């Protein structure tokens with residue numbers, strides 16, 4: 001099996017397949033010098049159950065017990081769900097330790113892909129019985145939505161920062177024409193990871209500006225020290241469109257399409273980790289099949305995933321279409337007054353019909369007419 005792209009999805013597939021079929025010959029082909037790029041992936045403990053939790057347990061990661069917190073104008077709340085975070089350097093280190101040496105193909109850019117294997121830019125051909133394409137997601141004119149733009153820094157403080165639990169959203173801040181919040185993780189007693197995030201209409205990332213705002217936020221908390229880690233991202237928040245047409249644009253006959261590229265994403269948070277773990281385990285269960293059979297299995301899973309996540313796209317349209325940018329925070333504030341278990345199911349992508357009803361009822365956080373037209377509308381084109 002050849003896995004194209006050693007990001008989160010590709011790396012998890014490689015590990016799950018190797019654990020299930022240790023004798024199957026594997027290549028995890030990554031253009032960069034390390035697996036996973038420069039990321040920090042986080043998730044709630046309840047997002048992963050059973051085997052998926054065991055798979056992620058193979059990677060050294062930070063775990064917090066004692067729940068997490070959110071803060072909005074007028075209220076702060078502590079929620080029960082425990083939080084986890086994995087740094088890409090730990091992802092890379094574990095894959096190098098756990099995969100067979102011959103499977104590790106970093107620094108190898110693929111120039112062509114087909115059902116029989118991949119061809120590298122160097123001209124080398126890696127033939128395979130099955131090929132899984134996990135290269136990056138790209139937006140297309142088949143999708144509709146908005147953007148999540150962010151920059152983050154880990155800061156080694158000169159004194160204990162005093163943050164007791166992960167602060168998943170601090171939206172009690174100037175909004176700057178988007179839904180803006182700061183996300184802060186206490187990595188140790190003196191190290192804190194701070195990310196400034198915007199649900200914005202445009203994908204423009206002004207990294208210097210966001211880093212200035214992180215510095216201002218840290219100063220207001222009394223956190224001073226040295227920046228030891230940096231990340232930035234622009235993720236699409238898909239609120240509608242034609243998933244099958246989008247996937248067809250990136251599909252190669254007989255090649256399985258997985259990861260963000262295959263649209264295995266939480267539409268509202270743009271996170272992929274729980275779906276990447278489930279997909280990896282599903283592939284591991286059928287790893288000895290021919291490539292086209294695995295590709296067909298993933299097509300079916302992608303269609304099911306798209307159907308199952310429609311509600312999150314509806315909420316995304318409410319966020320981007322029904323609320324003025326400066327007022328978008330009200331939708332999340334409304335949501336964060338709901339019961340704790342409902343919030344946990346929501347993030348895990350497992351909201352029940354009753355949960356969905358509760359999210360949409362009560363005193364509306366946006367004008368009702370605009371909410372209805374957003375729900376009935378198609379959303380803005382993602383690529384403008």
Ligand SMILES: Cc1cc2nc3c(=O)[nH]c(=O)nc-3n(C[C@H](O)[C@H](O)[C@H](O)COP(=O)(O)OP(=O)(O)OC[C@H]3O[C@@H](n4cnc5c(N)ncnc54)[C@H](O)[C@@H]3O)c2cc1C
Pocket residue numbers: 004005006007008009010029030031032035036037038039040041042043108109110111134135136137231232233234235258259260261270271272273274
């Ligand atoms: C800074 C940042 C923070 C994030 N935080 C979270 C989080 O906390 N939780 C979460 O779930 N999601 C998070 N995300 C979203 C994240 O994009 C996805 O969850 C996840 O990384 C997607 O995994 P993937 O494997 O589909 O794609 P990627 O991780 O983007 O991996 C694709 C890989 O393919 C490689 N590649 C591309 N083209 C080629 C080629 N021609 N040849 C060889 N290799 C190639 C790339 O180098 C890359 O390593 C974050 C994203 C960013 C940018």
